[in-house]
Amino acid sequence: MSDDRTGDETGLPRHQARRVRHARELQDHLNWLDTFSGTALGVLAVASGIYTYLGVSSLLDDNGAMTVFAAIAYSVAVSVGIFVFWSYLMRLFPAVRTARARIGLLGAMGLGSLAIVAMSSWLNAAALAGSAAIEQHLAKTVQDYQSSLERTHEIALSAQALERDVARVRQSFEDLSEQEAQGTLSGLAGRGAVFRVLRQKAAELSALETQIAGQTPLVQSAFTEGNTILSQMRALTVEPGPVEARSVEFSEAAVQLQGLIAQLRQLSVAPLVERAAQDLSASVVLPELDGSTEEIRGNQTATIDSVLEALASRAATLEQAAREVMAMTPAAEVTYTPVSAADAVILYARNFVPSWAGAIAIDLLPAVLVLILAVTQAAIRENREDAAIEDTMTLSELRSALAALRDVETDMSRMPEVRDRAGDATDDFPERTARPVSSEAAQAETPEPATPRPETEVARLKGAGN
Numbered sequence: 001m002s003d004d005r006t007g008d009e010t011g012l013p014r015h016q017a018r019r020v021r022h023a024r025e026l027q028d029h030l031n032w033l034d035t036f037s038g039t040a041l042g043v044l045a046v047a048s049g050i051y052t053y054l055g056v057s058s059l060l061d062d063n064g065a066m067t068v069f070a071a072i073a074y075s076v077a078v079s080v081g082i083f084v085f086w087s088y089l090m091r092l093f094p095a096v097r098t099a100r101a102r103i104g105l106l107g108a109m110g111l112g113s114l115a116i117v118a119m120s121s122w123l124n125a126a127a128l129a130g131s132a133a134i135e136q137h138l139a140k141t142v143q144d145y146q147s148s149l150e151r152t153h154e155i156a157l158s159a160q161a162l163e164r165d166v167a168r169v170r171q172s173f174e175d176l177s178e179q180e181a182q183g184t185l186s187g188l189a190g191r192g193a194v195f196r197v198l199r200q201k202a203a204e205l206s207a208l209e210t211q212i213a214g215q216t217p218l219v220q221s222a223f224t225e226g227n228t229i230l231s232q233m234r235a236l237t238v239e240p241g242p243v244e245a246r247s248v249e250f251s252e253a254a255v256q257l258q259g260l261i262a263q264l265r266q267l268s269v270a271p272l273v274e275r276a277a278q279d280l281s282a283s284v285v286l287p288e289l290d291g292s293t294e295e296i297r298g299n300q301t302a303t304i305d306s307v308l309e310a311l312a313s314r315a316a317t318l319e320q321a322a323r324e325v326m327a328m329t330p331a332a333e334v335t336y337t338p339v340s341a342a343d344a345v346i347l348y349a350r351n352f353v354p355s356w357a358g359a360i361a362i363d364l365l366p367a368v369l370v371l372i373l374a375v376t377q378a379a380i381r382e383n384r385e386d387a388a389i390e391d392t393m394t395l396s397e398l399r400s401a402l403a404a405l406r407d408v409e410t411d412m413s414r415m416p417e418v419r420d421r422a423g424d425a426t427d428d429f430p431e432r433t434a435r436p437v438s439s440e441a442a443q444a445e446t447p448e449p450a451t452p453r454p455e456t457e458v459a460r461l462k463g464a465g466n
Contacts, residue, residue, distance in 0.1 A: 023380045027380055030373070041083055044082070044365060044366065045080070045083040047362060048079060048124060049082075050075065051359070052074065052075045052078045052119075052124060053074070054123075054127035055122070055124060055125075055130070056075065057071050058126055058130050058341040058342060078119055081119075082366075085116070086366035089112075089367075090373055093105045093109070093374050094370070094378075097381070109367060113364055117360060117363065120363050121360045124358075124362065125349075125352065126341045126342035127359075128355040128359055130340075131341065132352065133347070133351075134344045136348045138233070140348075142233045142237060144334045145334050148261055148331040149223070149261055149264070150331075151329075152261050152265050152331045153264060156219045156223075156265075156268050157219070158270075158325045159270040160216055160269065161325075162318075162325065163209055165317075165318055166205050166212065166273065169315075170205035170209060172314065173198050173201050173202040173314075176198045177199050181195055201311060204276070204280065205276075208273065208276045211269070215269055218267055222260050222263055223264065229253050229256055229257045232253050236253070237250070251336060255336075258334070261334075268325070273319075273321070273322040274326065276318075277318040278319060280314070280315035
């Protein structure tokens with residue numbers, strides 16, 4: 001009956017022999033993977049460099065030879081940097097064993113990854129989604145201009161609505177003047193002093209009403225023209241062709257639209273109505289009382305005072321309506337700012353997550369390979385931990401060791417002849433060259449310990465090979 005501790009022909013326990021075989025199997029896989037890992041890493045670095053070149057080219061305005069050379073130099077530097085950085089980590093990280101060393105290399109890996117993202121990944125994303133990001137910027141600018149145009153038009157229409165308030169106040173003064181003409185206000189029929197005051201203010205309000213009505217076609221025309229320009233800008237955002245050329249036309253249209261929005265903002269009559277309402281009660285020209293008797297003139301004075309009170313009340317109501325329009329939140333100022341493809345990718349990063357993921361993955365994918373190598377090397381070391389070196393040697397290594405030991409045996413067998421020749425040469429020296437050795441020096445010299453015979457090591461390795 002045999003158990004797991006009896007061992008096999010090599011003298012190893014069975015469970016340890018299985019671990020050694022597992023370690024050898026993993027090592028064979030690593031040896032095979034090493035044959036193309038460097039090539040794969042180089043391909044990834046070159047691919048990243050190509051996209052980096054495209055991203056850098058989008059940032060440079062000039063298309064001359066020096067600009068092209070600068071872009072190529074930058075992309076080559078990025079490719080070399082990525083290749084060297086990950087080559088260092090693929091070799092060193094799996095080899096370290098202490099936790100402190102691994103934490104240090106992990107920190108270096110994180111810092112290097114941030115540097116790679118800063119110098120390469122965002123440019124790769126610009127090459128992958130730069131045009132789409134610029135179109136996204138154009139579309140957002142169109143939305144901002146549309147919101148600003150609609151808000152400005154809404155405020156202008158609210159100001160135009162004050163025309164009805166002005167017309168209502170004017171109509172009330174005209175009605176009062178008709179009543180005064182019939183003698184129902186002051187008791188004196190005709191068109192006297194009170195009638196003239198009422199007609200004076202009705203005429204002022206009628207002029208203001210006409211001025212407000214004249215602004216309505218201008219407001220509508222500006223809003224219609226603004227919508228036409230917005231339609232052109234929307235077409236430019238989706239039109240095929242290079243986005244740079246479309247951006248130039250878009251910028252020209254944006255300038256025109258911005259001017260129309262400013263014009264529409266100036267067409268608001270709310271400030272005009274406010275000033276007119278303030279002048280309505282403050283600038284009253286009182287006519288000379290034309291009553292024939294003191295009693296009639298007293299009635300006229302009392303009626304005029306009542307008219308002035310009503311005038312102040314109506315003016316306050318009109319002024320409050322104008323202030324409510326002026327207190328409306330104005331449209332936000334919109335200014336189109338052209339951006340490069342790289343800047344647009346950063347501004348609208350959330351809209352291009354797949355492009356960003358691909359741009360970062362092509363640079364940081366070797367980090368996964370580093371971790372795989374680290375785990376595999378740790379497993380190999382763990383399986384070989386309790387095995388002697390002669391038990392973990394492969395057949396080729398054992399053959400090399402045996403060949404080296406045979407060479408040692410051959411050299412050792414020749415050593416007597418060498419010693420004999422050395423002895424003969426020593427006898428030829430004159431006796432006067434011999435130097436006496438003191439007793440203290442002789443006692444200080446101690447014989448070296450005997451080294452094991454190489455024949456013993458040869459026999460042990462041969463037994464391990466068998």
